[in-house]
Each structure stands twice: as structure tokens, then as C-alpha cells.
Amino acid sequence: MADTGAGTGELTGTVAIVTGASSGIGEATAVALAGEGATVVLAARRADRLADLAGRIAASGSPGGALARPCDVTDEDQARALVEETVSRFGRLDTLVNNAGVMLLGPARGAPFAEWRRMVDLNLMALLACTHAAVPHLVAAAAEGPRGVADVVNVSSVAGRVARSGSAVYNATKFGVGAFSEALRQELASSHVRVGLVEPGATITELATHLRPEVRHATVGRFAGVTLLEAADVADAVRYLVTRPRHVAVNELLVRPAEQEG
Numbered sequence: 585m586a587d588t589g590a591g592t593g594e595l596t597g598t599v600a601i602v603t604g605a606s607s608g609i610g611e612a613t614a615v616a617l618a619g620e621g622a623t624v625v626l627a628a629r630r631a632d633r634l635a636d637l638a639g640r641i642a643a644s645g646s647p648g649g650a651l652a653r654p655c656d657v658t659d660e661d662q663a664r665a666l667v668e669e670t671v672s673r674f675g676r677l678d679t680l681v682n683n684a685g686v687m688l689l690g691p692a693r694g695a696p697f698a699e700w701r702r703m704v705d706l707n708l709m710a711l712l713a714c715t716h717a718a719v720p721h722l723v724a725a726a727a728e729g730p731r732g733v734a735d736v737v738n739v740s741s742v743a744g745r746v747a748r749s750g751s752a753v754y755n756a757t758k759f760g761v762g763a764f765s766e767a768l769r770q771e772l773a774s775s776h777v778r779v780g781l782v783e784p785g786a787t788i789t790e791l792a793t794h795l796r797p798e799v800r801h802a803t804v805g806r807f808a809g810v811t812l813l814e815a816a817d818v819a820d821a822v823r824y825l826v827t828r829p830r831h832v833a834v835n836e837l838l839v840r841p842a843e844q845e846g
């Protein structure tokens with residue numbers, strides 16, 4: 585994974601949760617936020633990967649450090665426990681990065697319905713559960729914390745702005761994330777809880793490894809000759825959103841590989 589570079593310490597004293605921190609964009613985001621001084625709670629199912637990442641963040645000399653917190657965020661109780669235990673342990677929650685997601689593409693006709701349910705459960709329902717649990721604590725952090733601001737960052741996708749044949753339910757989940765984010769943004773604006781959306785284009789991660797082989801072949805073929813984003817490129821966008829001064833809300837960042845057309 586590419587290094588995201590040294591931070592400014594802007595997030596020192598703050599606490600962040602990053603879901604899907606065991607690989608890809610979530611892992612890079614955790615490194616980036618720790619580099620800014622935040623204490624980062626690392627959430628995903630693969631405990632070994634989280635423990636390894638927590639060790640690397642500690643070794644980097646980050647003042648806030650990181651806590652590996654294995655959980656399945658599609659289980660509402662586990663999602664709520666992730667938030668509540670973070671606040672009990674560290675006393676606050678300033679930043680929630682809803683990043684965990686799965687992309688199971690392919691024609692809608694004949695698709696296994698279990699794939700659709702898996703995407704809705706993780707990309708939408710788990711994001712809603714984490715956000716629902718986190719909002720009261722984010723409002724408190726914005727009201728009482730030294731920065732006077734807190735952040736929800738939802739990792740959507742180009743697929744949250746452009747629907748394509750073969751991506752119907754992934755599009756539905758990511759468009760849903762966009763709609764939820766905008767409505768919540770309006771509701772929380774006066775509380776200084778910013779709600780931002782990061783919409784990556786094609787990024788080198790494990791995401792495509794979950795595709796059925798025939799679908800994977802077509803998806804990879806679509807980006808032949810395109811230099812894809814690194815996870816750290818997307819993490820940079822998340823870091824940008826959450827390190828803005830209190831009076832600046834960057835609501836949406838669409839980040840594509842320079843050569844990606846659609």
C-alpha cells in the first residue's frame with residue numbers, strides 16, 4: 585500500500601471509526617487519519633488483518649494509535665456495540681468513515697438474489713446502523729470538542745452517480761447512500777456535524793475479487809489500459825474532507841483515475 589504522507593496533526597485528540605479497515609480504501613484511510621493524529625478504531629471481520637494494521641500504526645509513532653475492533657457491521661447489535669464501546673473506551677467520537685462495502689456486479693436477470701441482499705445489507709443497512717448509533721456522539725463532539733466540528737464520511741462510488749447495465753443493485757445501494765448523505769447533511773449542518781461523500785472510480789483493492797469469474801473478466805476488461813487509483817489516493821480525499829476548518833464543508837468528492845471515461 586502506498587504511504588499517504590506525513591500529516592499536519594490536525595486530528596490530534598480526536599477519535600475516528602473506519603469500517604472496512606482490513607483492506608483497500610479503509611486500511612489506507614485508517615493510516616491517513618492516524619497520520620493526522622487521530623485515534624483510529626479499526627472495524628472489519630478479519631481480526632488478524634486489523635491487528636497487523638494496528639501494529640503498523642503504533643510503530644509509525646502516531647500519537648493517537650489504533651484499536652483493532654473485529655466486528656460484522658451487518659449485524660445491527662455489533663454495529664451499535666462498535667460505536668458505544670468506542671465512546672466508552674475513548675470518551676468521544678469525532679469521525680465516522682462508513683467505508684465497508686461489497687460490489688457484486690452482473691446482469692440483474694438471473695442474478696443470485698443473495699448477492700443483492702448482501703449488497704443492501706452491507707452498503708446500505710450497515711452504514712445506516714453505524715450512522716444511527718454515531719450521530720448523538722458526533723453532535724456531542726462537535727458541541728464540546730476543541731475543533732467544534734465532527735464528520736461522517738460515506739464512501740460511495742462513481743456508481744452512486746452513474747447507473748450502468750450490469751450494476752443495478754450496486755447502483756441502487758450507492759445512489760441510496762448519496763440520497764441519505766445529502767438529507768442527513770442538511771439535518772446536521774447547524775450542529776456542525778459535516779456529512780461528506782467520497783465517490784471513488786476504479787481503485788486497486790480486493791473489491792473485484794468477490795465477483796463471479798465471468799463478471800470479473802468483463803469488469804477488469806473495461807479498465808484495460810487505465811492506470812487505476814491506489815487506495816491511498818482515495819484515502820487522501822477522505823483526509824481532505826475531515827481536515828477542513830470548521831467553517832468549510834466539502835460535501836462531495838468524485839475521484840476517478842485520470843483515464844477513466846465513465
Ligand SMILES: NC(=O)c1ccc[n+]([C@@H]2O[C@H](COP(=O)([O-])OP(=O)(O)OC[C@H]3O[C@@H](n4cnc5c(N)ncnc54)[C@H](OP(=O)(O)O)[C@@H]3O)[C@@H](O)[C@H]2O)c1
Pocket residue numbers: 603604605606607608609610627628629630631655656657658683684685686687706739740741742783784785786787788789790791792815
Ligand atoms: N475499489 C474500487 O474500485 C471502488 C470504487 C468505488 C467505490 N468503492 C467503495 O470503496 C469501499 C471500500 O472498498 P475497497 O475497494 O477498499 O474493497 P475491499 O478491499 O474489498 O474492502 C472492503 C472492506 O469491507 C470490509 N467488510 C466486508 N464485509 C464486512 C462486514 N460484514 N462487516 C465489516 N466489514 C466488512 C472488508 O473486511 P472483512 O472482509 O475483513 O470484513 C474490507 O475491509 C466500498 O464501499 C466500495 O464500494 C471501491
